[in-house]
Amino acid sequence: MSYRLYYWPEIQGRGEFIRLVLEEAGAPYADVARESKKGMAEMMAILERDTAGRAPFAPPFLSDGDFIVGQTAAILLYLGDKLALSPKDEAGRLWTHQLQLTIADLVNEAHDVHHPIGAVRYYEDQKLEALRRAGDFRSERIPKFLGWFERVLNRNPKGSEHLVGSSITYADLSLFQVVDGLTYAFPTATGRALANAPRVAAVHRAVAQRPRIAAYLKSNRRLPFNEKGIFRHYAELDG
Amino acid sequence: MSYRLYYWPEIQGRGEFIRLVLEEAGAPYADVARESKKGMAEMMAILERDTAGRAPFAPPFLSDGDFIVGQTAAILLYLGDKLALSPKDEAGRLWTHQLQLTIADLVNEAHDVHHPIGAVRYYEDQKLEALRRAGDFRSERIPKFLGWFERVLNRNPKGSEHLVGSSITYADLSLFQVVDGLTYAFPTATGRALANAPRVAAVHRAVAQRPRIAAYLKSNRRLPFNEKGIFRHYAELDG
Numbered sequence: 001m002s003y004r005l006y007y008w009p010e011i012q013g014r015g016e017f018i019r020l021v022l023e024e025a026g027a028p029y030a031d032v033a034r035e036s037k038k039g040m041a042e043m044m045a046i047l048e049r050d051t052a053g054r055a056p057f058a059p060p061f062l063s064d065g066d067f068i069v070g071q072t073a074a075i076l077l078y079l080g081d082k083l084a085l086s087p088k089d090e091a092g093r094l095w096t097h098q099l100q101l102t103i104a105d106l107v108n109e110a111h112d113v114h115h116p117i118g119a120v121r122y123y124e125d126q127k128l129e130a131l132r133r134a135g136d137f138r139s140e141r142i143p144k145f146l147g148w149f150e151r152v153l154n155r156n157p158k159g160s161e162h163l164v165g166s167s168i169t170y171a172d173l174s175l176f177q178v179v180d181g182l183t184y185a186f187p188t189a190t191g192r193a194l195a196n197a198p199r200v201a202a203v204h205r206a207v208a209q210r211p212r213i214a215a216y217l218k219s220n221r222r223l224p225f226n227e228k229g230i231f232r233h234y235a236e237l238d239g
Numbered sequence: 240m241s242y243r244l245y246y247w248p249e250i251q252g253r254g255e256f257i258r259l260v261l262e263e264a265g266a267p268y269a270d271v272a273r274e275s276k277k278g279m280a281e282m283m284a285i286l287e288r289d290t291a292g293r294a295p296f297a298p299p300f301l302s303d304g305d306f307i308v309g310q311t312a313a314i315l316l317y318l319g320d321k322l323a324l325s326p327k328d329e330a331g332r333l334w335t336h337q338l339q340l341t342i343a344d345l346v347n348e349a350h351d352v353h354h355p356i357g358a359v360r361y362y363e364d365q366k367l368e369a370l371r372r373a374g375d376f377r378s379e380r381i382p383k384f385l386g387w388f389e390r391v392l393n394r395n396p397k398g399s400e401h402l403v404g405s406s407i408t409y410a411d412l413s414l415f416q417v418v419d420g421l422t423y424a425f426p427t428a429t430g431r432a433l434a435n436a437p438r439v440a441a442v443h444r445a446v447a448q449r450p451r452i453a454a455y456l457k458s459n460r461r462l463p464f465n466e467k468g469i470f471r472h473y474a475e476l477d478g
Contacts, residue, residue: 053394054334054337054391054394055390055394056337057341057344057384057387067330069333069334069337070337071336071337071340071341073312073340074333074336074337074340077333077336078333091306094308094313094316094317095293095308097310097313097316098293098295098308098309098310098313101310101312101313102296102310105296108347112351112355116351116355116356116368116372117355117368117371117372117375118371118372118375118376118379118380120375120379121375126371129355129356129368129371132356132357132365132368133355133356133357136356136357136359136360137357140357140359141357145296148296151294152293155292155293155294
């Protein structure tokens, strides 16, 4: 049976963290809202249904038969078990999840740089505020987060090629994605931070070269980054 | 054996979600950094240690013997199992976690209203931006989130007294806390939203009246809300 991923059709966004896990595992899935207008309507109907069931707050969400789960980190917790992309021991499983939640914090902050006043308004309506926020994000937050992941890699007793244990987990895939997004959005600032986080940079390169991920990144299933998503390149916000 | 909670000593903050769970369960715990300067030093030492182990990115974190877990939602996932404050079935457990992650999104947004430009600067340095952000938060976001939790309560097949199943989970405790914080910070706007979310308001009242929670709220272990925390009352941001 095939998984059904529901996410906005025009952006990588938070859905991309799910896509990378499904792609790395070679799991069959439908990217429902991208496939047709009918798929988009199906997504909205699940969000709006009021009769019963556990409808999520927002995309992305995933269905596996009758079971539906929303919230990116919760979806990854679920898929990590199903697709063997998280450790089997409870402590390792929770540590992987903790790493994911920390990546989610960084993703939120990366989004809020271009939308400091709120997601319901256009960037152009909050550009001055974004310019102010971007400075702190570049000088304080990107180095702090990437520096922490560098330490996590350094301290992994099974080696610094992976965040957890000696094989790939969804946390490595998510670290790839956040570094990829930051590099798109803030190439200068991220390049500077990665120079001080060589192991993080190495994980980013290694994930991109995994056969299934490399094939995915070349395919048209991988949407390009753009200025509708979380990671947006506005030259005035980098530096 | 006693749990050790590590969090900033002067605010409820994200640590409060953990405290409520420990208090409801009657679990023994030390609120380490509040107890002494030595406790604060112990917290910082865990964050900064570079030799080995799985040091968290930031407070709150919790130790249970040698095991340490950070990230509020991950801590609750762990304690929910340990303290019987989440369902035992995997689907219910994941749904409870999904609710918690949605509450965490609302908490993040409530924080960013007074810090739209970044957490490293004072409110007074971003007051104009905060005024702009607060309008959208009051008119769009609070009603959207509380309306969704209202629907979750309505749709719970076991009754609308709890978010999940027929007994209390950490998600109910967290819903209490976010409603309590929003009511402190934005009394007018939150009152308006709660008028349209009577079941959410009822959960807030019912949790406050649970014997252990009522005792906790009256004790000096419950810090008052203040203008250093996540939920801050600035009259100019409400309305």
